[in-house]
């Protein structure tokens with residue numbers, strides 16, 4: 325996998341506040357990488373540093389294997405804050421102005437309008453747009469120079485449910501075009517729904533990192549029930565891939581070592597002559613894990 329961004333021990337201090345603390349992450353090409361953390365955890369500061377608008381106190385980062393430069397910046401599209409569009413000009417005219425400012429080809433306007441689903445509304449003035457449409461237009465402007473990477477800070481903040489759904493769907497569509505996306509969010513739900521990878525930040529420090537599906541599946545809990553709970557416990561004790569188990573009101577809750585799944589338990593029980601009346605996988609949500617991370621940090 326090609327590495328798009330490599331952040332190495334990056335730190336930023338504002339006076340007495342350590343906004344980002346020795347952060348190291350790698351973003352692979354084609355991923356939708358979520359930087360997740362509560363307010364004040366250092367997400368915007370991190371994005372500011374990697375976009376060369378905030379000077380790091382220490383540490384380094386590379387884009388496409390190189391230090392940030394005029395050339396690498398042209399391969400990155402970014403939306404850190406809502407751009408100033410002209411309310412009485414149409415979507416198309418606003419994009420023409422944005423393309424002029426960026427030195428982007430005017431021919432790309434048709435493509436980005438199509439990409440964000442606003443080609444039917446290109447002659448509508450900006451002030452007539454819903455908040456979701458305004459945000460989609462902002463993303464269109466960030467895509468004018470056909471960047472390989474799109475960096476978004478809290479892309480659904482302040483939007484109504486319809487706008488949130490539109491923008492999330494758009495992010496997935498842009499990723500499907502082969503672009504890499506890096507987004508900061510304080511919403512667990514957003515990261516779970518949209519991202520392939522996540523880095524969890526707490527007070528500027530990296531608390532967890534990895535593929536969203538791995539983080540989700542790593543701590544799944546199985547709940548099994550059988551008429552013969554005692555015999556089932558005897559069997560569980562002999563199974564090397566059972567990490568832990570706990571009898572609870574007629575059922576048994578267990579976790580498995582990585583690489584094993586409910587079918588392995590089912591098979592082992594069946595072979596031992598035990599019939600399971602219940603076998604349920606309880607997925608630990610990223611939210612539950614996120615709260616654990618925050619709690620353990622506070623200890």
Ligand SMILES: Nc1ncnc2c1ncn2[C@@H]1O[C@H](COP(=O)(O)OP(=O)(O)OP(=O)(O)O)[C@@H](O)[C@H]1O
Pocket residue numbers: 338341342343361362363364365366367368369370510
């Ligand atoms: N220019 C600045 N001067 C002083 N402190 C700052 C500055 N910018 C950010 N901070 C502080 O650094 C910490 C991290 O802020 P940052 O904005 O990066 O967090 P965030 O995770 O993006 O949160 P939010 O979503 O609320 O913006 C916070 O404590 C914030 O108050």
